[in-house]
Amino acid sequence: MNRRKLIEERFFKLLSSIASYSLIAILAFIIVIIFVKGFHALTFDMVIKAPKGGFYYGGEGGVLNAILGSLYIAGGASIIAIGIGMPAALYINVNLVRHHALQNTIRYFLDALWGIPSIVYGAFGFTLMLYLGMNASLLAGIITVALLITPIMIRTFDEVLCTIPKGLLESSLALGSTNTETAFRVMFKQGFSGFITAILLAFGRGIGDAASVLFTAGYTDLIPVNLDEPAATLPLSIFFQLSSPIPEVRERAFASAAILTLIILVISLTARALSKKYSKSNLQ
Amino acid sequence: MFTDVEMCEKPDVVSTPYGSTSILRIRNLNVFTEDHHILKDINLDIPKNKITVLLGPSGCGKTTLLKCMNKLTDLYQELKVSGNIFIDEDDVLHSNSNIPAIRQKMGLLSQRPYPLPMSIFKNVAYGIKLQGVKNKSLIAETVERNLREVGLWEEVKDRLHSPGASLSIGQQQRLCLARGLAVKPWIILADEPTSALDPISSKIIEDLFRNLKQKYTIILVTHILRQAVRLADHVVFMNFGEIIEQGKPMELFKNPSTKQLKEYLVDGN
Numbered sequence: 394m395n396r397r398k399l400i401e402e403r404f405f406k407l408l409s410s411i412a413s414y415s416l417i418a419i420l421a422f423i424i425v426i427i428f429v430k431g432f433h434a435l436t437f438d439m440v441i442k443a444p445k446g447g448f449y450y451g452g453e454g455g456v457l458n459a460i461l462g463s464l465y466i467a468g469g470a471s472i473i474a475i476g477i478g479m480p481a482a483l484y485i486n487v488n489l490v491r492h493h494a495l496q497n498t499i500r501y502f503l504d505a506l507w508g509i510p511s512i513v514y515g516a517f518g519f520t521l522m523l524y525l526g527m528n529a530s531l532l533a534g535i536i537t538v539a540l541l542i543t544p545i546m547i548r549t550f551d552e553v554l555c556t557i558p559k560g561l562l563e564s565s566l567a568l569g570s571t572n573t574e575t576a577f578r579v580m581f582k583q584g585f586s587g588f589i590t591a592i593l594l595a596f597g598r599g600i601g602d603a604a605s606v607l608f609t610a611g612y613t614d615l616i617p618v619n620l621d622e623p624a625a626t627l628p629l630s631i632f633f634q635l636s637s638p639i640p641e642v643r644e645r646a647f648a649s650a651a652i653l654t655l656i657i658l659v660i661s662l663t664a665r666a667l668s669k670k671y672s673k674s675n676l677q
Numbered sequence: 678m679f680t681d682v683e684m685c686e687k688p689d690v691v692s693t694p695y696g697s698t699s700i701l702r703i704r705n706l707n708v709f710t711e712d713h714h715i716l717k718d719i720n721l722d723i724p725k726n727k728i729t730v731l732l733g734p735s736g737c738g739k740t741t742l743l744k745c746m747n748k749l750t751d752l753y754q755e756l757k758v759s760g761n762i763f764i765d766e767d768d769v770l771h772s773n774s775n776i777p778a779i780r781q782k783m784g785l786l787s788q789r790p791y792p793l794p795m796s797i798f799k800n801v802a803y804g805i806k807l808q809g810v811k812n813k814s815l816i817a818e819t820v821e822r823n824l825r826e827v828g829l830w831e832e833v834k835d836r837l838h839s840p841g842a843s844l845s846i847g848q849q850q851r852l853c854l855a856r857g858l859a860v861k862p863w864i865i866l867a868d869e870p871t872s873a874l875d876p877i878s879s880k881i882i883e884d885l886f887r888n889l890k891q892k893y894t895i896i897l898v899t900h901i902l903r904q905a906v907r908l909a910d911h912v913v914f915m916n917f918g919e920i921i922e923q924g925k926p927m928e929l930f931k932n933p934s935t936k937q938l939k940e941y942l943v944d945g946n
């Protein structure tokens with residue numbers, strides 16, 4: 394009996410460690426491949442220059458247009474998603490606390506929206522754009538990506554707010570705070586780490602998505618300076634370069650992928666550090 | 678000059694056997710869920726500046742009764758509440774005046790402390806800031822006075838800006854009490870406030886309550902009979918959602934008139 398338990402214990406320990414280490418290995422493998430393949434093309438020029446003439450045939454230049462375009466689009470969309478998502482998640486958990494059916498319906502719809510493939514958002518954004526008489530532009534891209542990431546933002550923050558004990562809500566209300574004060578001064582702070590995770594997830598999804606910006610943001614070698622100008626994005630830039638028959642250009646695709654990965658890594662590390670620092674000073 | 682309303686409410690203002698008037702009057706309070714009658718026709722007068730202890734077996738509805746008093750039952754869709762709870766002529770359950778103002782008349786001390794996600798200082802300052810107090814020195818003064826009142830000042834005065842959650846559970850419970858007192862409530866609703874505490878912290882809370890009743894009215898739920906004997910001015914014994922007996926602790930505990938209370942006392946000792 395004891396022996397059986399011991400074997401069982403060892404077996405599952407082995408199984409779970411294999412699972413987690415292989416996950417790390419796969420991630421490392423992907424990153425290594427991208428960096429190795431793009432190593433030669435990963436020059437300083439790549440990040441400080443926009444494409445010059447003949448860039449896509451191996452000519453001079455870099456992908457600064459796509460880096461900035463991606464940051465603008467993902468950043469702008471994240472700001473919109475925060476503006477809508479943060480109050481929405483708080484509303485679901487504070488104001489709707491006694492309306493279970495409504496809460497569940499809203500969550501169900503948000504989950505459904507989360508599951509919709511981004512090309513559908515792209516098509517929807519495209520239709521909306523035509524309807525409004527807009528051109529493919531930074532603004533259209535931002536709006537489409539915002540539609541894509543707002544449900545992610547709300548649900549991720551909501552999942553953390555859900556776990557906050559009802560006693561805290563009751564304590565805050567018992568002190569005479571209104572729902573709004575309770576939401577923004579107490580629940581928001583208590584769920585702050587979830588808020589950071591939500592931003593990260595939403596931003597990461599936004600900056601890495603190609604399908605939603607394919608028709609809406611357009612593509613250009615110029616660096617966008619206005620909301621109504623088209624904007625390049627890193628995923629599309631990678632796509633165009635990767636489909637080239639010229640080896641140097643394909644190498645640049647990997648370099649661009651490495652840059653995108655680095656951006657995401659840097660942003661998630663900063664956000665984690667921020668949230669850790671914040672929760673240290675407030676919670677523990 | 679009496680209006681009809683005042684005329685018909687007059688008989689309700691009974692003076693209690695303790696020489697003080699009742700501060701809170703509960704009339705025909707009923708709480709239902711879909712399949713359960715949690716509180717049945719509760720009629721209760723809470724004497725002012727006294728400690729009223731609610732006793733009763735687990736699940737008899739003590740916490741629900743407390744939650745009715747400051748309308749926290751609002752947060753539970755499944756609870757249907759009817760009846761009246763008068764505090765100073767305001768009917769808590771049907772008042773049109775703002776609920777936060779009514780809730781501020783009642784400080785809540787729950788079974789487990791829930792410090793707000795902010796510093797010790799801000800925890801205590803939270804309530805008065807909501808009331809619109811902006812004067813920094815007035816806030817600091819209030820915070821110090823209330824932390825002193827619960828005997829926490831000496832322990833925390835050097836770490837006022839560390840998070841409330843960094844305190845021990847016993848300290849957190851006193852912090853929550855200080856936070857509640859800072860908004861100057863009339864009544865303190867305490868739901869088994871010592872159940873998560875060690876004997877020493879429990880004693881501190883008990884001593885506090887004895888002092889606090891000069892200024893506040895306290896309604897205390899407890900499962901500890903000795904605590905009830907030590908603290909109570911008035912005891913209310915509940916069972917299955919009904920008030921079975923109430924009275925002065927000595928009379929009630931020496932000569933329980935119902936079988937249910939007798940059994941409860943025997944099992945409790």
Ligand SMILES: Nc1ncnc2c1ncn2[C@@H]1O[C@H](COP(=O)(O)OP(=O)(O)OP(=O)(O)O)[C@@H](O)[C@H]1O
Nearest residue numbers: 710715734735736737738739740741742753755756
């Ligand atoms: N939100 C709710 N939904 C359904 N039933 C509830 C709810 N709240 C309380 N009850 C029921 O009402 C009854 C009284 O609960 P309550 O928490 O008031 O008991 P209590 O006297 O405080 O018990 P304890 O001493 O264990 O804390 C219980 O049977 C409980 O199951």
Ligand SMILES: [Mg+2]
Nearest residue numbers: 739740741868
């Ligand atoms: Mg209880």
